Amino acid sequence: MLDQHRAPIYDALLRYRDARVVPFDVPGHKHGKGNPELTEFLGKTCLSVDVNSMKPLDNLCHPTSVIKEAEELAAEAFGAAYCFFMVGGTTSSVQSMVLSVCKAGEKIIMPRNVHRSAINALILSGAIPVYVNPGVNEKLGIPLGMSVKDVEKAILENPDAKAVFVNNPTYYGICSDLKRITDLAHSHGMAVIVDEAHGTHLYFGENLPISAMAAGADMAAVSMHKSGGSLTQSSFLLIGKGAEKFGVTEGRVRAVINLTQTTSGSYLLMSSLDISRRNLALHGKEIVEKAVNNAAYARVEISKIGGYYAFADELINGDDIYDFDRTKLSVHTRDIGLAGIEVYDYLRDNYDIQIEFGDIGNILAYISAGDMWKDIERLVSALAEIKRRFAKDKTGMLDHEYINPQVVLSPQAAFYGEQVSMPIEKSAGKISGEFVMCYPPGIPILAPGERITEEILAYIRYSKERGCMMTGTEDMEIENIKVIV
Amino acid sequence: MDLWFSEPHTPDVKMSIRVDRQLHSEQSEFQRIDIFESKEFGRFLTLDGLMMLTEKDEFIYHEMITHVAMASNPEIRNVLVIGAGDGGTVRELARYDTIEHIDMVEIDKRVVEVSKEFLQQTACSLDDQRVNIVYDDGLRFVRRKENCYDLIIVDSTDPFGPGEGLFTSEFYGNCFNALTEKGILVNQHESPYYADDAKAMQRAHKRIKEFFDVCRVYQAHIPTYPSGHWLFGFASKAIDPLTADIEKWNSLGLKTRYYNTDLHRGCFAIPNYVKELLENAN
Numbered sequence: 001m002l003d004q005h006r007a008p009i010y011d012a013l014l015r016y017r018d019a020r021v022v023p024f025d026v027p028g029h030k031h032g033k034g035n036p037e038l039t040e041f042l043g044k045t046c047l048s049v050d051v052n053s054m055k056p057l058d059n060l061c062h063p064t065s066v067i068k069e070a071e072e073l074a075a076e077a078f079g080a081a082y083c084f085f086m087v088g089g090t091t092s093s094v095q096s097m098v099l100s101v102c103k104a105g106e107k108i109i110m111p112r113n114v115h116r117s118a119i120n121a122l123i124l125s126g127a128i129p130v131y132v133n134p135g136v137n138e139k140l141g142i143p144l145g146m147s148v149k150d151v152e153k154a155i156l157e158n159p160d161a162k163a164v165f166v167n168n169p170t171y172y173g174i175c176s177d178l179k180r181i182t183d184l185a186h187s188h189g190m191a192v193i194v195d196e197a198h199g200t201h202l203y204f205g206e207n208l209p210i211s212a213m214a215a216g217a218d219m220a221a222v223s224m225h226k227s228g229g230s231l232t233q234s235s236f237l238l239i240g241k242g243a244e245k246f247g248v249t250e251g252r253v254r255a256v257i258n259l260t261q262t263t264s265g266s267y268l269l270m271s272s273l274d275i276s277r278r279n280l281a282l283h284g285k286e287i288v289e290k291a292v293n294n295a296a297y298a299r300v301e302i303s304k305i306g307g308y309y310a311f312a313d314e315l316i317n318g319d320d321i322y323d324f325d326r327t328k329l330s331v332h333t334r335d336i337g338l339a340g341i342e343v344y345d346y347l348r349d350n351y352d353i354q355i356e357f358g359d360i361g362n363i364l365a366y367i368s369a370g371d372m373w374k375d376i377e378r379l380v381s382a383l384a385e386i387k388r389r390f391a392k393d394k395t396g397m398l399d400h401e402y403i404n405p406q407v408v409l410s411p412q413a414a415f416y417g418e419q420v421s422m423p424i425e426k427s428a429g430k431i432s433g434e435f436v437m438c439y440p441p442g443i444p445i446l447a448p449g450e451r452i453t454e455e456i457l458a459y460i461r462y463s464k465e466r467g468c469m470m471t472g473t474e475d476m477e478i479e480n481i482k483v484i485v
Numbered sequence: 486m487d488l489w490f491s492e493p494h495t496p497d498v499k500m501s502i503r504v505d506r507q508l509h510s511e512q513s514e515f516q517r518i519d520i521f522e523s524k525e526f527g528r529f530l531t532l533d534g535l536m537m538l539t540e541k542d543e544f545i546y547h548e549m550i551t552h553v554a555m556a557s558n559p560e561i562r563n564v565l566v567i568g569a570g571d572g573g574t575v576r577e578l579a580r581y582d583t584i585e586h587i588d589m590v591e592i593d594k595r596v597v598e599v600s601k602e603f604l605q606q607t608a609c610s611l612d613d614q615r616v617n618i619v620y621d622d623g624l625r626f627v628r629r630k631e632n633c634y635d636l637i638i639v640d641s642t643d644p645f646g647p648g649e650g651l652f653t654s655e656f657y658g659n660c661f662n663a664l665t666e667k668g669i670l671v672n673q674h675e676s677p678y679y680a681d682d683a684k685a686m687q688r689a690h691k692r693i694k695e696f697f698d699v700c701r702v703y704q705a706h707i708p709t710y711p712s713g714h715w716l717f718g719f720a721s722k723a724i725d726p727l728t729a730d731i732e733k734w735n736s737l738g739l740k741t742r743y744y745n746t747d748l749h750r751g752c753f754a755i756p757n758y759v760k761e762l763l764e765n766a767n
Contacts, residue, residue, distance in 0.1 A: 304629075351654050374650045377624045381655035384628045388662060 002076050004281035008066040009274040012057050013049045013267060026052050026264075051267055060085060060265030061258050070274045077281040078203050078222070079213040080238035082250045087269045088261050090197045091117035093221030093237040095124060096257045097193040100219065100248060101163040102127035104412075109154045109190070110165035112405055113143035116435055116472070118165060118195060119447045122411040124260075129411065130158050133404050135320030140311065140332050141361045141400035143443075144320040145176030148184065155188050163191040163246075168212065169198050171357070171364060171441045173312075173328030174321050175209040182216045191246035194220040200228035200236075201327055204284025205292065209323035218243035219253070227291070227327065227368055230276040234269040287369040291327040294376055295367040298329050301380040307336040307387050327367055331383070334361040334399065337392030339466040341438075343383070346390060351382040357440035360401050360463065364441075398462045402443075406451035409484065414449030419482040421475070424460070427452045430483035435472030438463055444472065452483070490521055490529075492536055494711035495679050500536075502526055502709075508603050513595035515647045520603045526709065528604060530571055532596070533646055536709050538571055540606050545743045547573035547607070549705040550717060552744040553752070554636050554669045555581060556734035557719075557726040561635040562586070565663065567623035567651060568673075569640035570596030572608035578638075579610035580739055588634075590619045590626045592647055624650040630663035637664060639672035644685045652685065654692045661696040661722070670720040674702060677759040678712035686716060687766035693720045694766075701726060702763060703752040705743070716759070727753055 023030050032039035032047025039047050053059040058067035067085060075083035086093045094117040102108050104126030110118065112131040122129055132154050135144035151164060164185040169175045182192045194212035196202070200222050202211040212220035220238045224230040237257070239248055280287065299310035309332040313324045333343045344358025356366040365379060408431045409417065419433035429452065436446040445463075446456060460478070464470055470478045491501040502523050509520040519531045527540030538546065551574055555561060562585045566574050570591040578587055589611075591597055597618065600608040611618065619626060623641070637660050642648035650656055651672075660670050670693070675686040694700045697720035707715045719726050731746050755763075 301625075374622065374624070374647065377622050378650050378653055378655055381624050381628045381650070381653075381659055385655045385658040389658065 002073050004073060004077060004278060006069070006073060007274045007278045008069040008073070009057075009267070009271050012066040013051075013271055016051065016056060017048055023051070025054070046268065049267055049271065052264060057267065060087065060270065061261070061263055067270065070270070070277070073281075074236060074273070074277045075238070077277055078236070078238055079211070079241075080220075081241045081243060082239040082253075084237040084253065084257060085265070085270050085273050086235040086237050086257070086261070087233060087265045088235075089233045090195075090221050090223040090235040091115075091120070092257075092261060093235045094118050094195050094197075095121040095260065096237055096253065097219045097221055098122065098127060098165070099125050099259070100253050100256045101191045101193060101246070107158050107161035108163045108165055109151065109158065109161050111143075111146050111167055113170065113402060113443050114165070114167050114195065115197065115442050116437060116444055118167075119411050119435070119444060123415045123448065124412075126410070126412040129407070130154050130161060131405065131407060134402070136400065136402055137315065137321070140309075141334075141402070142172050142174075143170070143402040144174050145170065145322060146181065147320045148177050148180050151181050152184055155184065155190065159188065161190055163193055165193050165195065166217070167195045169202075169209060169325040169328070171198060171443075172330045172362070173198070173325035174315075175323035175325060176320065177322040178210055178212065178215040178217070186216070186246075189246070191219070191243070191248060192217040196220040197223040198226060198328075199325070200224055200226060200280075201284075201288045201291065202325070204280050205288030205327070206285060208288070208292075208327075209325055213238055213240055216240060216242065218246050218248045224273055224276055226366075228276050228280060229287075229368075229370075231269050231272040234273045236273070288327065290369040291367050291371075294371050295327050295329045298365070298367065298376050298380060302331060302383055305380070305384045305387055307391065308333060308383060309335065329365040329367045331363050331365070332361055333358075333363060334394055334397055336387050337394040337397070338386070338390060339397065341463075341466050341468045342390075343386055345467055346386045347379075347382055351378070351385070353379055353382055359438060359441060359468070360398050360466070362401075398459065403445070403453075403455055403459060405447065406453070407449055408451055409449035411448045414484055418485045420485050421480045421482050424473075424479060424481040425457065427481050427483055428454050428457055433482040433484050434474065436460060436470065436478065436481065437472045438468040439471045446472075452481070490523070490531070492531070492534060495681070498679070500709070500711075502529070509599055511595065511599070513593050515593045518593075518595055518599050520599060528606075529709070530600065530604060532642055535643065537642070538573060538604075538607065539709050540604075542708050543573050543607060545705055545707050546715070547577050548741050548744040549703070549752070550574055550638055550640060550671055550673065551577040552734070552739075552741065553703060553717070553719060553726060553749055554638070554671045556731040556746065556749055557729040558635065558667060558669060558724050559583065559733055560667070561669075563634050563636075563665075564588070565590065565627070565630075565634045565637045567627070567637065567639045567641065568648065569638070571600045571604055572597070572611045574638055574640045575613070575616055576607055576610040579613045579615070581737070584615060587613075587616045588619060589616060590621055590623050592620065592622050594620045622650065624653075624656050624659065627656065627663050628659040630659075632663070632665055634663055635665050635668055637668070637670045639670070641673055643675070644689075652689050652692075654695060657693050657696050664722060667723045668721065669724055670697065670718070672718040672720075674716040674718040676710065676712050676715055677762055678714050682711055683762055687762055689718065690763050691766040693718055697721060699723070699725050701753055702755060702759070704755055704759075705752065
């Protein structure tokens with residue numbers, strides 16, 4: 001048992017500062033003295049520990065002392081065999097997972113409602129996706145988890161696949177049966193990698209869905225900066241106990257990470273991971289309980305307004321909604337005649353409230369231990385006001401968030417294939433060479449290699465009209481799209 | 486002994502009152518509550534170190550936050566008071582026999598209890614039979630109400646603490662919805678003088694304007710509040726305090742020390758720089 005009260009990177013930075021070391025190394029702002037405006041804005045404390053790798057502070061690419069110790073502490077706290085500190089966001093964790101288990105031309109089984117970072121990883125690696133269509137909830141229109149039956153079918157049809165990728169929980173808080181999927185994949189010799197970007201808290205809360213490490217997965221990408229409290233862009237990549245049976249070793253994964261990760265890892269990000277891990281290890285149970293209670297209270301109050309549906313564990317069906325993450329505050333808005341994105345915009349523009357995202361039929365307000373009760377009251381009251389002032393007739397509203405894709409080419413073949421740009425409105429029938437998505441949530445409507453259909457174009461048009469932030473194409477206006485020649 | 490209470494009015498300005506003795510101090514669930522006794526101002530209540538009232542000048546604030554609306558519409562029967570745990574606003578309201586019911590929503594029960602113990606001057610009417618005290622968040626309480634109050638008085642702390650939610654669009658919208666068709670909303674509207682207070686004042690004005698046809702601001706001179714120059718908001722669905730027949734109020738025979746019907750008309754005459762701030766509140 002390690003002492004989770006320790007925070008080795010944090011302690012090393014304090015020692016460094018107390019030693020009043022004279023910096024003749026990078027960064028050139030020299031503890032902020034060379035950039036007074038930035039120091040004024042971010043604070044002297046912050047700038048004084050924005051430093052570079054050195055012996056007493058270890059080196060992220062090849063950790064042997066304080067970073068290694070911090071990573072081992074984090075591994076123990078999360079029940080992992082090893083934990084890598086990541087400074088390129090969970091995007092880089094997801095990409096490193098995929099690159100660690102699949103070479104070019106090898107198959108990976110995954111749901112299609114993944115974050116773009118997962119499909120980006122396929123472009124980088126040349127791995128071939130075998131998509132499992134997620135279930136779809138008819139009322140809410142949202143994509144769900146994968147059913148075990150569908151995963152089994154994909155495994156049996158593709159016995160040569162190297163890995164199964166699970167997105168758990170989804171942005172909306174929906175969980176698949178991770179334990180059974182893991183056991184099933186393992187029994188067919190496939191590795192299990194989990195995008196757990198929205199699941200840091202599962203490791204510490206009580207009565208929450210099972211975490212990837214507890215389910216026996218081989219790797220998990222954990223966004224510490226979401227529910228873990230660390231700084232934006234900091235993340236963990238966990239290796240499961242027993243992962244070496246599926247070719248996943250600490251050394252190999254580090255080599256993969258070092259292909260793309262910076263050699264100047266930020267000590268602000270790393271110390272934030274170190275301190276946040278300590279906080280979770282020591283107080284995680286209460287922290288998560290507070291978020292669960294905040295979300296539960298908000299759901300009750302939002303339901304009292306009427307018209308909104310703040311969904312939760314009543315959706316659980318033992319299959320593609322195997323479990324629900326109760327820290328999530330997802331609210332279905334279509335019954336008041338407003339798209340989620342419209343409610344999202346009203347909240348910000350009229351009430352100075354910024355939520356995580358709004359899509360076609362739902363909003364997601366991110367709840368954490370950092371929420372003050374009075375802020376929750378504001379959110380609920382603002383939703384009541386939006387209904388009173390802006391509710392409309394819901395006729396004619398689009399009712400689904402997800403369209404099953406027709407995959408024609410692998411993402412890599414399409415991305416590097418010969419492409420030509422054309423007006424998106426005329427592109428039906430062509431194969432897309434680009435992504436199109438609303439961001440957030442960043443789940444592609446179209447990915448490279450997929451057939452563009454009239455249904456998809458109608459969806460894109462509708463999303464634009466309602467005010468979604470569309471991204472993905474080279475054309476910043478999303479008027480033109482590159483298609484495969 | 487040289488014991489002083491000091492409150493910063495800006496980072497560079499502070500007001501100090503010599504304290505004879507401290508009568509009470511506690512950290513409640515929501516804020517720090519202190520009662521002091523002073524030679525100049527008598528007893529005074531502070532919340533999180535900010536002056537709420539002194540025995541010497543509270544009459545100005547409490548008369549002005551109630552009588553302007555009460556004179557503008559003598560038919561007010563049902564009143565909601567938000568905040569006001571010290572009881573001063575309720576004391577003034579309770580003087581009207583025409584008022585049938587007062588809901589007072591205070592988030593912090595301890596403020597009421599401490600006021601009852603140490604500030605009988607303001608807390609004296611909190612046990613009036615018409616008064617129903619609810620310990621709840623004002624924002625939460627009001628969003629469940631519709632078309633039921635003739636007057637809502639927002640006697641809140643500054644918008645940088647537990648009172649923050651009472652300076653928001655959602656709150657003013659909820660109040661609009663809770664008011665009857667002749668309903669009036671009076672709020673503590675901060676000060677126009679120091680920059681941070683002025684910004685809070687502008688934000689509140691901008692948001693109230695979104696909802697109410699009549700939206701005016703009036704002023705009073707309150708020595709112990711930052712700059713001494715304090716504003717109140719008067720918003721209504723139908724009643725304009727400048728054209729309302731306020732002379733009837735005089736026949737009630739209420740004895741007041743600050744408010745009178747001449748002042749009623751005069752207090753809406755505001756300085757040019759304040760007018761500009763209000764016009765530029767966007």
